[in-house]
Amino acid sequence: MTRNVLIVDDSPAMRKVIRKVxxxxxxxxxxxxxxxxxxxxxxxxxxEPVDVVLTDINMPRMTGEELLEQMSQDDILSQxxxxxxxxxxxxxxxxxxxxxGAKGYVTKPFAPETLGVALNELFVEA
Amino acid sequence: MSVEQISATLxxxxxxxxxxxxxxxxxEPVDMATFAGEPWMEHTLTFHGPxxxxxxxxxxxxxxxxxxxxxxxxxxxDLSEQQVGEVMNELANMVCGNVLGHCYHDHAFALTSPTVxxxxxxxxxxxxxWEEGVLVAWVKTY
Amino acid sequence: xxxPAGPIRGVNDLEILLGGIVTLISxxxxxxxxxxxxxxxxxxxxxxxxxxxxxxxxxxxDPVAGVAGLLHFxxxxxxxxxxxxxxxxxxxxxxxxxxxxxxxxxxxxxxxxLKVSLIGGAQVLGSNDVFQIGxxxxxxxxxxxxxxxxxxxxxxxxxxxxxxxxxxxxxxxxVISHGGKERELVPATEERKRNV
Numbered sequence: 001m002t003r004n005v006l007i008v009d010d011s012p013a014m015r016k017v018i019r020k021v022x023x024x025x026x027x028x029x030x031x032x033x034x035x036x037x038x039x040x041x042x043x044x045x046x047x048e049p050v051d052v053v054l055t056d057i058n059m060p061r062m063t064g065e066e067l068l069e070q071m072s073q074d075d076i077l078s079q080x081x082x083x084x085x086x087x088x089x090x091x092x093x094x095x096x097x098x099x100x101g102a103k104g105y106v107t108k109p110f111a112p113e114t115l116g117v118a119l120n121e122l123f124v125e126a
Numbered sequence: 127m128s129v130e131q132i133s134a135t136l137x138x139x140x141x142x143x144x145x146x147x148x149x150x151x152x153x154e155p156v157d158m159a160t161f162a163g164e165p166w167m168e169h170t171l172t173f174h175g176p177x178x179x180x181x182x183x184x185x186x187x188x189x190x191x192x193x194x195x196x197x198x199x200x201x202x203x204d205l206s207e208q209q210v211g212e213v214m215n216e217l218a219n220m221v222c223g224n225v226l227g228h229c230y231h232d233h234a235f236a237l238t239s240p241t242v243x244x245x246x247x248x249x250x251x252x253x254x255x256w257e258e259g260v261l262v263a264w265v266k267t268y
Numbered sequence: 269x270x271x272p273a274g275p276i277r278g279v280n281d282l283e284i285l286l287g288g289i290v291t292l293i294s295x296x297x298x299x300x301x302x303x304x305x306x307x308x309x310x311x312x313x314x315x316x317x318x319x320x321x322x323x324x325x326x327x328x329x330d331p332v333a334g335v336a337g338l339l340h341f342x343x344x345x346x347x348x349x350x351x352x353x354x355x356x357x358x359x360x361x362x363x364x365x366x367x368x369x370x371x372x373x374x375x376x377x378x379x380x381x382l383k384v385s386l387i388g389g390a391q392v393l394g395s396n397d398v399f400q401i402g403x404x405x406x407x408x409x410x411x412x413x414x415x416x417x418x419x420x421x422x423x424x425x426x427x428x429x430x431x432x433x434x435x436x437x438x439x440x441x442x443v444i445s446h447g448g449k450e451r452e453l454v455p456a457t458e459e460r461k462r463n464v
Contacts, residue, residue: 010239011216011219012209013194013197013209013212013215017197017198020198023417024417024418026380058236058237058239059239063236087222087223087224087227088223088226088227088234089223089227090226090227090231090234091231091232093234096234107227108147108220109142109143109146109224110146110147111146112414112419113419113420113423116419145407149407149408149410149411149414150407151400151403196411196415199414200415
């Protein structure tokens, strides 16, 4: 089953690495959309058929946490599996993101294989 | 927490980030004459939370190119100046996040998007050496 | 030139002098020495390497092409000894891994299908390994594979005891003997199980 993925991160370098891990892990991704922050992500989510969201937290304009809050208030978007990929490893943040519905949490830095395994678990659920 | 205590985690943070994402291990210091005349690239951000402060990393440009090449898994000649800067930005983000994670296990921080610092500062914190390069990281609290 | 019918073995000085790959008579167990490799499409083939200390075994398997390979390299970087790298490319990660993968492609393996395992990289007790060769070997292999666009599927690295590795060419099953115990690192693939 092919899926459409949305990568939300203000770092083009990190988006590129995540894309590469997706490709090398042989996930059947049909479209891979990219957003620089939560605002761009919501714009894409409103018009594109996204199946999985991978999001950073610290971003300009709208953070990943604010993005999840917005998504949780929408009947359709709240159903999408979201994985957080962030430098923030604090228990407080992990708790908050999980409470907002995050299905996975990978901390940066990560070994590519670690992200691959986490993505696999998320895709099984998607 | 004192800035000295936070700075004490810089080395660990650089080691974890460089090993995981750039496949670089600490090693013998490189001869700094190798980089004589080379410009340095410095990238900084501010963090906000239980502690407020500024964080920065810097490296000679050829070292930044090598780090970017290892991070992205691409040949150095294929990388643009912009891509190298973007990787240094992300490196600053990851090392700073790692430092704060070591120091404050149960407190979330907001990190601003890293930006280029020009001219390069003289701030000192910790230096990560390996056979092919050097990376300096520093932290200041307000 | 016809593709080799049996396994292709990496390097020894004689093979270099002969200018290429030597085709060996098919047999069940093929032992891979230090700084050497073997790639095979023989469904009866079993590849093994012994006494992996700080060295790394790169084990590959393409379940569709039925190709398996095992490389046993010793050091991370050939730039310290270019002469040696020419005569024994499989001694080093940076010269050995690319050549090893090319050999598998010659037998029909595909990069996208290959399952890759890394085993070894120990800091063997009493070896006074101040240079952390095992860790450097592991990180060097990971960097080369990342740059080549290859993910590592399984790893068993580090520790302080030597390991022995076997891979069954047909199923891709990888078994590691370590500290007097034997365990399976990679189970046989489902596709191959169904074909048996």
